[in-house]
Amino acid sequence: MKNRLLLFALSLALVFSCTERVGTDKGTLKIDPVSIECSSAASNHTVTVTTSASLWKLVQTDGADWCTPGRKSGASGASFSIAVKKNLGDQRVATFTFSAEGCKDVEFTITQLAPGETPGGQGGSEVYPDAESGITLSPEKPDADGPCTITFKPSASSAISSELADCSEDLYVHIGVFYDEDWRFVPAEWGENTAKCKMTKVAANEYTLTLSPSIREFFKSGETPVSKIAMVIRNASGTKQTRPDQFASVVDNKYQEVVFEPHKVVEAPVPAGAVDGINYNPDGSVTFVLYDKGKDGFSYRYAYVIGEFSSWERQEQYMMKRDSDKGRWWYTMTGVDPDKEYMFQYHVGNASQHFRIPDPYTELIYDPWNDQYISSSTYPDMPAYPEGTKDRVGVFQVNRPEYKWEVKDYSIKDENSVVIYEMLFRDFSETKDIKGALEHLDYIKSLGVNVVELLPVQEFEGNESWGYNPCAYFAMDKAYGTREMYKKFIDECHKRDLGVFFDVVYNQATGAHPMARLYWNSTDNTTCTWNPWFNVTCPHEFGVFQDWNHSEPMVREHVKRNLKYLLEEYHIDGFRFDLTKGFTQNKGKESSYDASRVGYLKEYCQAIKAVNPKAMMICEHFVDAENADLGAAGMHMWGNNNYSFAKVVRGTNADLSYMYDPNCYRVGYMESHDEERICVGPFDASSAEGQLKLRRAGLAAAFSLLVPGPKMIWQFGELGYDYSLSYNGGNTANKPVKWEYFDEAPRKELYDTYAALLKFRNDNPAFFTKGADFREYVDETQFTYGKFMFGEASGKSFCVMGNFDQVEKEITAQLPSSDTWYNYFDTTDSQTGSTFKAKLKPGEFRLLVNFK
Numbered sequence: 001m002k003n004r005l006l007l008f009a010l011s012l013a014l015v016f017s018c019t020e021r022v023g024t025d026k027g028t029l030k031i032d033p034v035s036i037e038c039s040s041a042a043s044n045h046t047v048t049v050t051t052s053a054s055l056w057k058l059v060q061t062d063g064a065d066w067c068t069p070g071r072k073s074g075a076s077g078a079s080f081s082i083a084v085k086k087n088l089g090d091q092r093v094a095t096f097t098f099s100a101e102g103c104k105d106v107e108f109t110i111t112q113l114a115p116g117e118t119p120g121g122q123g124g125s126e127v128y129p130d131a132e133s134g135i136t137l138s139p140e141k142p143d144a145d146g147p148c149t150i151t152f153k154p155s156a157s158s159a160i161s162s163e164l165a166d167c168s169e170d171l172y173v174h175i176g177v178f179y180d181e182d183w184r185f186v187p188a189e190w191g192e193n194t195a196k197c198k199m200t201k202v203a204a205n206e207y208t209l210t211l212s213p214s215i216r217e218f219f220k221s222g223e224t225p226v227s228k229i230a231m232v233i234r235n236a237s238g239t240k241q242t243r244p245d246q247f248a249s250v251v252d253n254k255y256q257e258v259v260f261e262p263h264k265v266v267e268a269p270v271p272a273g274a275v276d277g278i279n280y281n282p283d284g285s286v287t288f289v290l291y292d293k294g295k296d297g298f299s300y301r302y303a304y305v306i307g308e309f310s311s312w313e314r315q316e317q318y319m320m321k322r323d324s325d326k327g328r329w330w331y332t333m334t335g336v337d338p339d340k341e342y343m344f345q346y347h348v349g350n351a352s353q354h355f356r357i358p359d360p361y362t363e364l365i366y367d368p369w370n371d372q373y374i375s376s377s378t379y380p381d382m383p384a385y386p387e388g389t390k391d392r393v394g395v396f397q398v399n400r401p402e403y404k405w406e407v408k409d410y411s412i413k414d415e416n417s418v419v420i421y422e423m424l425f426r427d428f429s430e431t432k433d434i435k436g437a438l439e440h441l442d443y444i445k446s447l448g449v450n451v452v453e454l455l456p457v458q459e460f461e462g463n464e465s466w467g468y469n470p471c472a473y474f475a476m477d478k479a480y481g482t483r484e485m486y487k488k489f490i491d492e493c494h495k496r497d498l499g500v501f502f503d504v505v506y507n508q509a510t511g512a513h514p515m516a517r518l519y520w521n522s523t524d525n526t527t528c529t530w531n532p533w534f535n536v537t538c539p540h541e542f543g544v545f546q547d548w549n550h551s552e553p554m555v556r557e558h559v560k561r562n563l564k565y566l567l568e569e570y571h572i573d574g575f576r577f578d579l580t581k582g583f584t585q586n587k588g589k590e591s592s593y594d595a596s597r598v599g600y601l602k603e604y605c606q607a608i609k610a611v612n613p614k615a616m617m618i619c620e621h622f623v624d625a626e627n628a629d630l631g632a633a634g635m636h637m638w639g640n641n642n643y644s645f646a647k648v649v650r651g652t653n654a655d656l657s658y659m660y661d662p663n664c665y666r667v668g669y670m671e672s673h674d675e676e677r678i679c680v681g682p683f684d685a686s687s688a689e690g691q692l693k694l695r696r697a698g699l700a701a702a703f704s705l706l707v708p709g710p711k712m713i714w715q716f717g718e719l720g721y722d723y724s725l726s727y728n729g730g731n732t733a734n735k736p737v738k739w740e741y742f743d744e745a746p747r748k749e750l751y752d753t754y755a756a757l758l759k760f761r762n763d764n765p766a767f768f769t770k771g772a773d774f775r776e777y778v779d780e781t782q783f784t785y786g787k788f789m790f791g792e793a794s795g796k797s798f799c800v801m802g803n804f805d806q807v808e809k810e811i812t813a814q815l816p817s818s819d820t821w822y823n824y825f826d827t828t829d830s831q832t833g834s835t836f837k838a839k840l841k842p843g844e845f846r847l848l849v850n851f852k
Contacts, residue, residue, distance in 0.1 A: 027052040029103035037111045040087040047108065048079040053100035065521070065529045067094050067110055087112045114247075127228060129246040133160040135231070137248050144226040144252040147212040152233050154205050154242075161233075163240035170236045171199045171207050177221050178230040178247060179257070181354060182390055185219040191238050199233070207233075215250060225255040260314065260354070262302035268321040270330045277361025277474075278396045285334045286396055288359065290320065290346055291554070293327025294519055294530035300348045303329040306356070307344035312388035314347050338398035343386050345393050348518070355391070357514040358472065360558075362394025363569075364483065365459045365475045373463055378433040379478050392471075392512065403487040405571065407494035411614035412451070412573050415636070416664040416770040418616070419705065419758060420501065420712040421449040422672060424466065425457070425480045427735045428715055434481035434489050443742075445496040447718060447751070448758025452493055453501040453576055455673060457486070461510050466673065466732045468578060469545060470505050471512035473562045476570075490571055499573035501616065502566060506559050507582040508545040509534075515558075516546045533558070539587040542579060550583045550600045560607040567611045574616030575608065576638075577601075581623050593625040602633045609634060618667055631665030636710060639666030642675035645704065649678045649696045651806045651842065656703050656778040656787065664709035664770040670700055671714040674731075681722030685746040694720045694746045696843035698753035699802050705757045706789060706800055706847070708772045718754040719747045760824060760847065766793035786811040786840075798824075801838065802845035811846075812837045819850040827852060 029051045036045050047069075049056050058072040066087070071080040096108045114127065129135035134153040142148035150173065154161035164171060172193055176183035188194040196218075199207035211218040216226055229248050234241040271287055273279075279287040292299045303320040304310070310318045320329035329346075336342070343366060345356040358365055368385045376382070386393065412418060421444055429436025444452060456467025463479040476486050490500045509516060511525075519531035527534040527546050533555050538547035548555050566572055581590050584597045605617045619630060621637045630637065639658065647654035659668040670678055679697050683690045697720050705711055715721075719741040725731050741747045761768055773792040782788065786809075789800040799821070801813040813836045815821060821836050823829035824847040831837070838846050 027102035029100045029106050031106050031108045035109045040113055042086040043084045045082050046079055051076045051100045053102055056098055056100040059097055059099045084112055126249045127247045129248055132158050133242055133246050135246050141249050144216045144250050145214045147210055148215055149208055149210045152207045161242050167235050171233055172197045173209050173231055173233055175231040177219050177226050178228040179224055183230055185221045193236050223255055225257045226250050226252045263316040263319050266321045270323045270326055270328055277359055280398055284338055285332050286336055287332040290329045292329055295532050296530045298530055301350045304347040305331050306347045307342055336398055341395050341397040343393045343395055357517050358392050358394030360514045361474050363474050364395045365472050366393045370463050374478055379482055403484055406491050410494040412499050412616055414769055415616045417765055417768050418451045418710045419449045420451045420453045422453045422712055422714045424455040430737055434485040441492055448755050448762055451499040451501055456503050456505050461512055468505050469510050471510045474565055501574040501576055502572050503576045505578045507579040508547055510545045539585050540582050540590045542582050551585050563607050564611050576618040578620055580619040580621045591623055598626050598629050605634050627665055631663055636665055636667050639668040641668055641670055645670040645700045646678040648804050649700050653780050653783040655780050659704055659707045660776055661709050667710040667712050669712035670704050671717045676725045677721055679720040679722045680724050683722055685744045691746045692843055694750045698750050699843045699845045701754055702757055702800050702845045708768045708774050718751045720750050767791040788813055797850045799848040803840035803842055806842050808841050810837055810839045821848045821850055824849050
């Protein structure tokens, strides 16, 4: 549910208990006051420390990026001020721990209320909608067994309600009982426009809705306590809304919330050999290890393993032990059915805040919001999401199904000569999944490429995605199929002598990633300053979602462990790393040499090669200053030639020389998922204009694919795919699957041109690998008289000559030897001597060889 996702992000403020610790017989340490509750406004508070020791220290500050102590040490009787920033989000609590020699530690807490909350409210802090929201309730604090009228007056000047001011659509309240940190008894899904939740317009920018006959009956909440309701007001299309979520207290004299009291934490070292995540032990038991130690030493007060085995409750027998020295929670489960797939989560929290996360290393994620939309054809026999929990869940299974690989020893033969077919499962077949892609593997093989590169397939948010919004790395996304289907696809590729690369996204992750959720700042809707894995603010200008901090050893270890897992578990043959220029902590140096970034990438490459020396690593880098070092270390970089090749397809002169890299470091391409199609239209392929465009596309392919070094084709480029990158609302939106293009003669001719060029390349690999003898004349001066490329190897030569002009003309190639030169596509067309003349139409080319 869309708003539950929003609520999740807004409800992860770190809240702690307020427990005073008294002095020992050896000494005293007192804090006055021991706790403070303050309003959402900015404020300053004085604290006095009295101790029998000569010196006290403030040794830990949990969740205190919004409140700053004036001192962190001092003598007895010292007073100092704590400055508290204005709170614009949820209620938040910070804990300060004071220590002094010979004394027990003392905790001091500051609780800052959310906007609209009143300090000292009966039964806890009362909550009211923010005054700026334009939302009021009548009565102001209603009874759960009585009616309540919600009035909404949006204002263009309000940061909360401005989107809905003067709205021409009907308005609806997305509303629910807020219980146990979750929305319950929500009458309608986000996009469901039910009469029950429709607001009545009573005047310009004034709407009402009455919850009747009583609040409890409106929600049909049964015996669940109703002490708080949550709401968001939206337009009918769901594109505009109030932000953030608003809350209101309710009096419930019939049912009361039960406050959870965590069980006693047991300190014990993590078992020897156990690593973070899910450990399958030789005796059939399973050990779970969860890292939980922020940069400032912060950790949660408790952690439980929960699942069907615990009725999804925090039960004492499943409380995790704590290894404080290692900053980890751990738990070993015995009596496990080895053949059963168990769904489970970690339930982590403090006295006032708790949440559930899957294990960051789980191999499968079940999603309550998106799984329901995956068809049984795509993912057969998907189990139902479990009752009794919420949010994403992970799995463990001792006897995990073993895939029987038919090809066990496949490897890339020459990474400098690969031709990649970049594929997005979603837009490649009508079924939008692995099953559909499998039906077209012979088509890809016939084209002549030797690698399929998949846009990101690791677990991402939602089902409709390019995949660059990952939220787990060890799980494959179910929107495309099962784990076995992924392996079947890779196996079938290998059977056809096709390698498989994964596009991996280690520069960013969404807030749903467990490592982001563990330390989340709901006020600013980003990670906390003490998150040990992520930057709060992306140091470079290309940041999206949450930015991984690759300077942290734990981040690099997580990445390397994932790389090893993918190579071994899925038998893939290489990686394309997304946005590697973003692997930096140096603001403003994205495109200049960064030694630390080069070091991180070398470390990842070494990790890959240690598992499979033949595996390939490609970086979306675009930092020319670093290419030589990365290339020498065994990496390749994306080589974007879209601008120039799109120009020549339009009949405009351009310099095509960037496609050639004598070191073969660059993976040259005319199109990728990020660039506009060179044949953008759409256009009628049978028209004279369409045929000319497709002929120019074939000419462009010749001057791309016949250049030494690795190359890439973006899916359907070989058919002159012509739907714009912006079609259907944006870059990442679904694009039409046009397999019927293959049946259109002009487009099939382009496919045949691609296939013939790749056959020539595959039959004569010496022309195209590193160190090949290659010359080209393709800059902007070579236009009127044509552009040319020459290659020589083992006594053989080839020449490509092309007419890039807009008129037919005779083109003359000055050849490297006085041999008999044949038209590769028609060997009856030959000329002997050091020149070859041909009358070429606009967009036409000849591939000449001095051998048959």
